[in-house]
Amino acid sequence: MRIGLTAAAATLAALTACDDTFNYNKEHGGSVVSGDTYCDVQTVFESSCFTCHSAAANIAELDLETDAHAEIVDQSSAGGGTLVVPGDRSSSVLYLKAAGEAPSGEGGIMPPGPGLDATSLETLGAWIDGGATTDCDGSSGGDDTGSADDTGSTDDSGPAGPTPDWCWVQTMHADRCFSCHDAARNGYSGGGFDLETDPYGALVNATSSEMYCTDEVLVSPGSTADSLYFQQLDRTLGDCGEPMPERAERLPQEELDAIAGWINAGATQDCP
Numbered sequence: 001m002r003i004g005l006t007a008a009a010a011t012l013a014a015l016t017a018c019d020d021t022f023n024y025n026k027e028h029g030g031s032v033v034s035g036d037t038y039c040d041v042q043t044v045f046e047s048s049c050f051t052c053h054s055a056a057a058n059i060a061e062l063d064l065e066t067d068a069h070a071e072i073v074d075q076s077s078a079g080g081g082t083l084v085v086p087g088d089r090s091s092s093v094l095y096l097k098a099a100g101e102a103p104s105g106e107g108g109i110m111p112p113g114p115g116l117d118a119t120s121l122e123t124l125g126a127w128i129d130g131g132a133t134t135d136c137d138g139s140s141g142g143d144d145t146g147s148a149d150d151t152g153s154t155d156d157s158g159p160a161g162p163t164p165d166w167c168w169v170q171t172m173h174a175d176r177c178f179s180c181h182d183a184a185r186n187g188y189s190g191g192g193f194d195l196e197t198d199p200y201g202a203l204v205n206a207t208s209s210e211m212y213c214t215d216e217v218l219v220s221p222g223s224t225a226d227s228l229y230f231q232q233l234d235r236t237l238g239d240c241g242e243p244m245p246e247r248a249e250r251l252p253q254e255e256l257d258a259i260a261g262w263i264n265a266g267a268t269q270d271c272p
């Protein structure tokens with residue numbers, strides 16, 4: 001199901017050091033970075049990882065500069081694990097490598113040598129445990145350029161993003177999915193999928209009816225990595241399923257983040 005890095009990424013598992021000319025901080029992988037948002041994690045990457053994993057260096061074809069979120073979240077590692085499992089640092093190979101606790105077959109500590117300092121490591125872990133979204137409006141403060149207000153001294157002027165709960169997900173279905181998947185049409189293209197009558201029952205812990213995907217769970221509470229529904233919307237599919245919405249652009253990132261937040265929080269029917 002999960003999209004893997006290219007075959008060349010297998011070298012990441014064996015990579016234990018970069019050339020001595022690379023200028024790592026000798027006490028740890030880079031500058032100390034505190035926080036829990038995606039922007040904080042990007043700062044960790046810039047400080048500690050770009051020497052080997054930037055757009056230019058791209059060692060093991062792992063580019064953490066261009067679009068780190070797409071590169072690591074729900075993506076396969078060289079050793080067969082998942083680089084970042086939203087909501088679960090203990091199952092995220094990227095975090096385990098930075099902590100020096102990578103499973104067998106996943107290579108050595110990253111950054112090479114001392115790894116990350118404890119504060120930067122906790123920043124990475126807190127971001128993963130918080131759902132590994134692209135939000136930059138968390139507890140770390142500082143202004144950002146996203147749509148949601150933050151806790152910094154200069155708040156954004158845009159409206160807050162969608163609320164990651166079941167009521168909003170139902171509204172999203174009505175806006176974006178009912179043209180094919182309401183009670184009347186029921187997936188006219190052959191999916192037989194009704195998101196109007198009992199959408200929760202049709203999605204949560206339900207298996208797909210698509211050819212070649214019959215063993216796949218549509219929404220697995222707590223894990224977007226195991227939810228075919230999310231991967232269809234996020235367009236991170238493996239070898240089964242079709243991107244959704246069909247013949248339309250990918251959903252805006254803030255909507256995908258809200259869906260991921262709902263799933264990773266347990267995919268309940270609660271509407272706070």
